Amino acid sequence: MNNPKAHKTALHEKEGVNQPESISKSSIEHITNLRRKQPSAKELSDGILNGDKIALSRAITLIESTNPSHLEKANEVIATCLPHANKSVRIGITGVPGVGKSTFIEAFGKHLTSQGHKVAVLAVDPSSSLSHGSILGDKTRMEELVKDENAYIRPSASGDTLGGVARKTREAIILCEACGFDTIIIETVGVGQSETAVHSMVDFFLLLKIAGAGDELQGIKRGIMEMADLIVINKADGDNIKKAKLAKTEFNRALHLFPAKTSGWQPKVSTCSAVTHDGIDDVWQIMNEYFSLTKENSYFESRRSEQNSHWLTETINEQLKNRFYNRPDIAELLSQNKKAVQNNEMSPFAAAHILLEKYFGK
Amino acid sequence: MNNPKAHKTALHEKEGVNQPESISKSSIEHITNLRRKQPSAKELSDGILNGDKIALSRAITLIESTNPSHLEKANEVIATCLPHANKSVRIGITGVPGVGKSTFIEAFGKHLTSQGHKVAVLAVDPSSSLSHGSILGDKTRMEELVKDENAYIRPSASGDTLGGVARKTREAIILCEACGFDTIIIETVGVGQSETAVHSMVDFFLLLKIAGAGDELQGIKRGIMEMADLIVINKADGDNIKKAKLAKTEFNRALHLFPAKTSGWQPKVSTCSAVTHDGIDDVWQIMNEYFSLTKENSYFESRRSEQNSHWLTETINEQLKNRFYNRPDIAELLSQNKKAVQNNEMSPFAAAHILLEKYFGK
Known part of the structure; x- marks a missing residue:
């Protein structure tokens, strides 16, 4: 339709007005940037401390992430928020x-x-x-x-x-x-x-x-x-x-x-x-x-303090176990030894001893 | 009193009969040997399987020993006894x-x-x-x-x-x-x-x-x-x-x-x-x-089997924790971090993270 003269037919269509973009280019850019741009730890904690629920949600998502690279940033946000x-x-x-x-x-x-x-x-x-x-x-x-x-x-x-x-x-x-x-x-x-x-x-x-x-x-x-x-x-x-x-x-x-x-x-x-x-x-x-x-009666305060200690220990213990049980060679040996233990062919303690020696490389 | 002639006084004492040893030499030797001689694992398990309570007591003492060199022998006795x-x-x-x-x-x-x-x-x-x-x-x-x-x-x-x-x-x-x-x-x-x-x-x-x-x-x-x-x-x-x-x-x-x-x-x-x-x-x-x-209803059997698995896992978990908490540098850092956590200066999770990185040598 660039050259209307070439199409003098009944099928001629009038050149219309260009359809406007349904979303302005600048909006798209803005949204894409927001998505692409990972907010910094400071931006997140600033947002949280200002009562911004979107920043809060993003920070919680960071906490929940299994991506190890997110861990450090998450810890930074938590450290900044903790006194508040x-x-x-x-x-x-x-x-x-x-x-x-x-x-x-x-x-x-x-x-x-x-x-x-x-x-x-x-x-x-x-x-x-x-x-x-x-x-x-x-x-x-x-x-x-x-x-x-x-x-x-x-x-x-x-x-x-x-x-x-x-x-x-x-x-x-x-x-x-x-x-x-x-x-x-x-x-x-x-x-x-x-x-x-x-x-x-x-x-x-x-x-x-x-x-x-x-x-x-x-x-x-x-x-x-x-x-x-x-x-x-x-x-x-x-x-x-x-x-x-x-x-x-x-x-x-x-x-x-x-x-x-x-x-x-x-x-x-x-x-x-x-x-x-x-x-x-x-x-x-x-x-x-x-x-x-x-x-x-100060139970409120002392209990929170106890809970903090509890979670410190719990986190450590859970990690110690995860490391052990998730090592493929340990997992395989464990499954063999477990069978032997259940069939009374090996005592639970002997089986544990063998597994621990393997783990600690003795 | 070796030469009675040299002591012709009122204080002269008649040479008496030698006092017999209160315990015969052969008895002392026997007891000392028994004490000195550590029965072998086989001697202990043979004794136990024959219903000998003294062998049983000795084997339990071996189990209870904190001497690491006793561990292997204790495990051997248990392994032999387990099928019975x-x-x-x-x-x-x-x-x-x-x-x-x-x-x-x-x-x-x-x-x-x-x-x-x-x-x-x-x-x-x-x-x-x-x-x-x-x-x-x-x-x-x-x-x-x-x-x-x-x-x-x-x-x-x-x-x-x-x-x-x-x-x-x-x-x-x-x-x-x-x-x-x-x-x-x-x-x-x-x-x-x-x-x-x-x-x-x-x-x-x-x-x-x-x-x-x-x-x-x-x-x-x-x-x-x-x-x-x-x-x-x-x-x-x-x-x-x-x-x-x-x-x-x-x-x-x-x-x-x-x-x-x-x-x-x-x-x-x-x-x-x-x-x-x-x-x-x-x-x-x-x-x-x-x-x-x-x-x-076979609960008896299945529960014993479950208990065996439980003790296998318990023993492992306890050892993993012992190793961690008994390492002197970890114990020191833990006590510092625990204080910080209780005072809300550090989150329990951040504190755990630091401790675990130290332990696993990252």
């Missing part, structure tokens, strides 16, 4: 699937932000890499909270080991606190060892339950009830109210069977409905009683 | 001091030997190196059993770590079984982590209690009640019988709060008196019910 962290309360929430964790956290989180708090919700779910995020993976389950500018929601880091996932989450807590979030909620699912890991990174541990049909205490994972500072019976609405109150009495009785906690706190039971919002404020009041008590 | 081990039931018994563990084990052990069983009693007490044997140290507390030719009693190995003590005990089990003992009792004291270690080396776990004055469930170490296959309320005699029966009801109720065990066994409660011997046979009957059930 720690000014928060950390709350662990667990409960088996179906108990309404997401709706509870949504109602509870909204209640806190409406009072001026800044709430970060993290998750520890070592199974998420397999199940593609069984908890918090679907942010739409917290529709309101996700839109709240005073809330930040982050699904579980994925990872092969609970230790790895827990480490990443604990580093993310530091960053969230430095970003100005004063209430950190760590969600975990009521199965396996993840409760113990979460329990050792929070100040307060909440077990979410629903009133069941039969014996209220059946099916509780060993030890989890003992960790709880508060048991909340959720879905206490409509026809469920009566059942929930009954469950409350039973749990209260069961909690009194356990020995006193070193925190000086007597664990409590309360009921609530994430739908009607009944009892949500009670939960927050109970937590505040706990925080007052433990800050006054 | 495993034909036994292993029973863990715990209870806080004052509950009457020694008198119970004496009465229970005598009951078993009177039925033709051969009973070995070992102990796991990591505190014994400090307290000079707080349990089983004083064999006179089991006067009857210690004289019984079908019984063998061995105090706890001493050691700095629970892991070390537990390993030695577990190797001692193998030797006792090879020596023909069909019932192995492992005693431990109801404090600390030693219950978990003992639980992972026995087939059956018994918690010994006495009826208290107040709330029966106060003061129970977290988790120990959940491990119990049987709770025995001891000292159920005289004025105590009524209290003991009441306690039985309360414990039974509490046990039902826990989830079902994978063994398929519903934990039981019984009362007994080590003084009147009432209920001692009941305890043995309950254990036999348990062994029948778990041998039939």
Whole structure:
């Protein structure tokens, strides 16, 4: 159509106006640059300390990265943020699937932000890499909270080991606190060892339950009830109210069977409905009683200090094991020796001795 | 007095008969030889397989030795004994001091030997190196059993770590079984982590209690009640019988709060008196019910196999940690970093990273 004279036919088309680019070149350049350009550790920590959630997300992604070259930068960001962290309360929430964790956290989180708090919700779910995020993976389950500018929601880091996932989450807590979030909620699912890991990174541990049909205490994972500072019976609405109150009495009785906690706190039971919002404020009041008590008797502070030591040792121990068990020649010999041990052909100690001699090159 | 003529005084003494040596020279030689001569691994294992308790004791001493040159011989003895081990039931018994563990084990052990069983009693007490044997140290507390030719009693190995003590005990089990003992009792004291270690080396776990004055469930170490296959309320005699029966009801109720065990066994409660011997046979009957059930559903076998794997991994993990934490330069840096971590000057993960880089020589 460059030469209209050559096409004097009915099919002639008028030369039109050039279609404008749907995205301006400068915009594309800007976005590409942003993507291409890895922000420096300083840019990230500056952003975090200014309350920038995008910088926070990027820094957490860095923490979660398995790329060894990211490790140094991540450590730099954490080191800069660390003096600004720690000014928060950390709350662990667990409960088996179906108990309404997401709706509870949504109602509870909204209640806190409406009072001026800044709430970060993290998750520890070592199974998420397999199940593609069984908890918090679907942010739409917290529709309101996700839109709240005073809330930040982050699904579980994925990872092969609970230790790895827990480490990443604990580093993310530091960053969230430095970003100005004063209430950190760590969600975990009521199965396996993840409760113990979460329990050792929070100040307060909440077990979410629903009133069941039969014996209220059946099916509780060993030890989890003992960790709880508060048991909340959720879905206490409509026809469920009566059942929930009954469950409350039973749990209260069961909690009194356990020995006193070193925190000086007597664990409590309360009921609530994430739908009607009944009892949500009670939960927050109970937590505040706990925080007052433990800050006054200095348990709060000494426990955080203990948790720090714990995580130092845990990280070392996990790495020592990873190095050993991931060495291919060790893994092969281990599998042979394990069989021999299980068949009583070799004592566990003799087998261990052989493996350790190989590892340390004797 | 060699020349009596030179001493013709009132002070003259008659030349007496030479005092005979109080121990004959040949006896001294024999004993010295025995002490000097270290029996060979073959002599020890031959002795053990022939049911010789002196050989058994010597081999256990070898296992307990911290002298590295003894390690190889100990491993040789264990390797020879291993195919002859495993034909036994292993029973863990715990209870806080004052509950009457020694008198119970004496009465229970005598009951078993009177039925033709051969009973070995070992102990796991990591505190014994400090307290000079707080349990089983004083064999006179089991006067009857210690004289019984079908019984063998061995105090706890001493050691700095629970892991070390537990390993030695577990190797001692193998030797006792090879020596023909069909019932192995492992005693431990109801404090600390030693219950978990003992639980992972026995087939059956018994918690010994006495009826208290107040709330029966106060003061129970977290988790120990959940491990119990049987709770025995001891000292159920005289004025105590009524209290003991009441306690039985309360414990039974509490046990039902826990989830079902994978063994398929519903934990039981019984009362007994080590003084009147009432209920001692009941305890043995309950254990036999348990062994029948778990041998039939193959839990017994699969659990032993799992325990073997567990001890293989435990031994490796403990050694990996020992090597790390005992290196003087690491210990020094760790103590510095720990302080920094507790004061929030360094994140636990950064501190661990620095330590690991030093250890692995990066």
